[in-house]
Amino acid sequence: MTPVLHYIALKTGRALFVVWAAFTVTFVLLFVLPANPVDLLFDPAELNAIPPEVKAQVADNYGFNEPVVLQYLDRLGHALTGDFGNSVQSGKPVVGAVLDVLPSTLALAAGALALAVLIAFGIALVATATRRAWLRNLVETLPSGAVSVPVFLSGVLMLQIFSFQLGWFPSFGDQGWRSLVLPLVTLAIPVAGPIAQLLVRSFAGEFHSGYVTTSWAKGATRGRIIVGDVLRNAALPALTIAGVTFGNLIAGAVITETVFARKGVGRMTQTAINTLDLPLVAGIVVLVAVSFAVINLAVDLIFPVLDPRLRATLTAGNPG
Amino acid sequence: MSDLRSSIENAESGRRRWPWIAGGAVLAVLLAAGITVALARGDSGAKAAGDGSPARGGTLQFALIDYQRSPDPQWGTNYAESLIGNNVTDKLTWQDPDTGEITPWLAESWEYNADLTEFTFHLRKDVTFSDGTRFDSAAVKANFDQYVHGDQKLGINPNGAVLLSGYVETRTPDDWTAVVRFAKPLASFLQASSFTANAQPGFLSLATLKLSAEQRTDATKVIGTGPFVYESWEEQVKTVLVKRKGYNWAPPALRHQGEAYLDRIVFNTIPEASVRTGSLASGTIDATLDVGTTDEEPLRAKGFKIIHRSVSGTAIYFNFNSRLFPTNDIAVRKAIQLGWNRESIEKTVLTDSYSIATSVLNKSVRGYVDYSGSVLKYDPEQAKKLLDDAGWKLGADGIRVKDGKRLEVKLLGISNLVVNKPAYESVQQDLRKIGIDLQLTVVPIPDYSAQVAKAKTDWNVTAANRSRNDPAALNLVYNPKLGNSSFLDANSTGVDVNEVTTALDSLETTLDPAERDAYAKTAQDLLVEKYALVNPIYNPSQVIAHADHVHGIVFDAQSRNHFVNAWKSNGK
DSSP: OOHHHHHHHHHHHHHHHHHHHHHHHHHHHHHHSSSOTTGGGSOGGGGGGSOHHHHHHHHHHTTTTSOHHHHHHHHHHHHHTTOOOBOTTTOOBHHHHHHHHHHHHHHHHHHHHHHHHHHHHHHHHHHHHOOOHHHHHHHHHHHHHHHHSOHHHHHHHHIIIIIIITOSSOSSSOOTTHHHHHHHHHHHHHHHHHHHHHHHHHHHHHHTSHHHHHHHHHTOOHHHIIIIIIHHHHHHHHHHTHHHHHHHHHHHHHHHHHHTTOOOHHHHHHHHHHTTOHHHHHHHHHHHHHHHHHHHHHHHHHHHHHOHHHHHHHHTTOOO | OHHHHHHHHHHTTTSSOHHHHHHHHHHHHHHHHHHHHHHHGGGOOOOOOOOSSOOOOOEEEEEESSOOSOSOTTSOSSHHHHHHHHHHOOOSEEEOTTTOOEEESSEEEEEEOTTSOEEEEEEOSSOBOTTSOBOOHHHHHHHHHHHHHOBTTTTBOOTTTTTTTTEEEEEEEETTEEEEEESSOOTTHHHHTTOOSSSOOOOBOHHHHTSOTTGGGSGGGOOBSSSEEEEEEETTTEEEEEEOTTOOOOOGGGTOOSSOSOSEEEEEEOOOHHHHHHHHHTTSOSEESOOOTTTHHHHHHTTOEEEEEEOSSBOEEEEEOTTSTTTTSHHHHHHHHHSSOHHHHHHHTOOTTOEEOSSSBOTTSTTOOOOTTTTSSOOHHHHHHHHHHTTOEEOTTSOEEETTEEOEEEEEEEOSSTTHHHHHHHHHHHHHHTTOEEEEEEEOHHHHHHHHTTHHHHOSEEEEOOOOSSTTHHHHHHOTTTTOTTOOOTTOTTOOHHHHHHHHHHTTSOOOHHHHHHHHHHHHIIIIIISOOEEEEEEOEEEEEEOTTEEOOEEOTTSOEEOTTOEESSOO
16 A cells, blocks of 8 residues: 555544544434433423323333434444434434525524635734834734633623624524624634634744745845745645534534524534433534544645645655 | 756746736735625615505415424424414314313313213314325324324334324214313313324324324325315425315414415525524514524614414423432522522523422413522522521532532533523522532533433432323322422422322312312422422523514414414515
8 A cells, every 4th residue: 555545534434433433422422411312302391291102102102112222323324324313302314404594504504604704814914024023013912802702701792792783684583694694793703713813823934934034134124924834834734623613613603593482503512411412412423423534634635735844744655 | 867957947937927826816805805795785675564454375484493303283392383283183172272271273162070980072074184084083083093002014103092092983973073071080082182293193084093103204194174285295395284275273262264364485594503494584484483593683773573382381491309418408499499589580591481480380371370489599508597407518619519429410401492591500609609510511412311211219319301291290290109300209308299290190080270270370389388398490481583564473372382373464
């Protein structure tokens, strides 16, 4: 096997392992939890009045009476064929339920990511390009500020001003692009933070490096150096935190979707866990795990293409 | 290297400074303008009301905290589900919210045998499902059979097994007569036939009953006889209902002729309280349920109407575990009843929409008896005396001790109603003053459900409420043969378990109003006064805020809403 193939196989194997482990851990966790998904189908005040045979019948409906190992194997087997069963609460097929809300979350996450990257580059560019110390200092405080503002707070504030008072954007639900603006901005702020922090630092680092000096010497303008030389090389480290960024997006999406009453994977995850909707939780976790794995795999595979040094070690037979 | 860079930089100084400054200035101006316009618009309130005669048409934008998890109205545990179910399906009977009397709806009349095991309903002959098929005794039978037994193949749960406990069968001697039979007396079935709360017996068409749980998630296939039909159901987001053409069988008690006034209702799910009230204030929605106690006054001040109804059934109660130390001591239970200040909860936690409990039953339930003059009052001196007499001595930390054990009372409660926790904390503070350490664990529903399984051995008090406008709710909650919330058994010291069981059993044995009132009184006397098995706290409420142009939203006997009578006077 060539080193490159070996590298790809190793990374893909790791990704598959992560997905399997996520499925298994989810299953175990939901079984270890003290609450019973069947109980959560009833009025909590009525729980102790429900005859055991009724509970047994309901549990039977979802296969919860089978031995745990059998349930696990059964669910795993079906999951391999893409069948995660039906949601305990709604009765919808899990795959359909997730696919129903996925586009809405993807639009939100992709839009927020694009906006976050724009904001982050904006901050880094201003911080690097300006020669006013006060402006640089101000701009450099923005990333940590962005990380510390709770999504909940910024969301409610933005609703208050731009929706309730000005009426520019709808306050809830899905009504085309106008419904997307406020959630996008809300979610983009905390996601932009870490990216901007990283960019500011690597911009500064690259600005001091030898090849920039060479460019200066050749008479390039400041703008040309930033766009032509620094930008490309400084962007590379940002790619490595793609996984972290994705995590931030998912975490932020739960709150953003709740505040703006949007449908989405984040909110669905929250309710699924609250109601111990095992099939639904398993389906969502596998989806998220696959996305994580694919993103990290993509980064791993793209990196050698972008970074000649890594490519060199790879061809030298030292995958890693 | 750095010298070189800085010298080149310096040589370039002075350029491209202004774009940043200009950009910042533009941003600041925009923000300032936004806030100014926002403040100027701040006074937009509700519009003036109409002349009082109902107008037809319009879409009601309604908001609530929960979303409907499945369009199947025979299942559900939240208000979104019961509210929507009520407007898509009808019931056999209608319970008058004021008197508690059971009045006709899909059934024109009914009779029952002396044992209360057989109920014969004579159905209206003009009722149809929205798919055009007729509503008849076969439909009643098919619905009740599936409602009670479920259907394993279709993935349908036995949703009505508790409400219709002991259901045997429905006989259909003719198309318009349905005879519902039970294995044992079930007086409360008459009220159950009108039930509009969780997992309600609303009638679905025969075609709908043949659908699996999965197929029922296509809302347009869920067919009822109600004043509205499903247009769409979007999980997490909204459910849209449209007026049923040709509807003409609203409960006669509502005095509503013909179709619903509104063309459409949109039930919007808005989880955040501030977004619900903000959307109402800005005119995006017409009405919202789940109004927080702190939002009532500001909304009223802006010209919105606040309507509410106390949730019929039991109050929010502290059910005492009669088997677990220290609540196995009746003196402790009685001291807790007397040991907290009702007035301070009324002043600091509740609004006018809520009330302090004066019995385990809500005032609106038939058979309610007022105990505010006897044991459900604040009397810390009497409480202390009870504890002193029972041998509870004050310890060094202010908490009483007996036989070396502290007077610690562990409470398990649900945090779903915002009022619960502050109310319980108020009780906790007062009890501390008389030497009782009430330890609160107030958690979301899943955690509560998990803990309830261990209530017998781990918890002195479980705090919840039961929404059912019938005194037989007490039977469900406390009867040792059913819910047994006080864990009564032969070992319960100082409690005559047979006496309690007999009293609760008898609630299901008569529908004679006077007799039933007497049984309800006996049951409350035992639970509240004699054995102090329950410490009722407050009566929860459903609170709606709506714009001035919204009229006719009905609260039924279960405090759920019906919109057949609702209309809008702003022409939208």
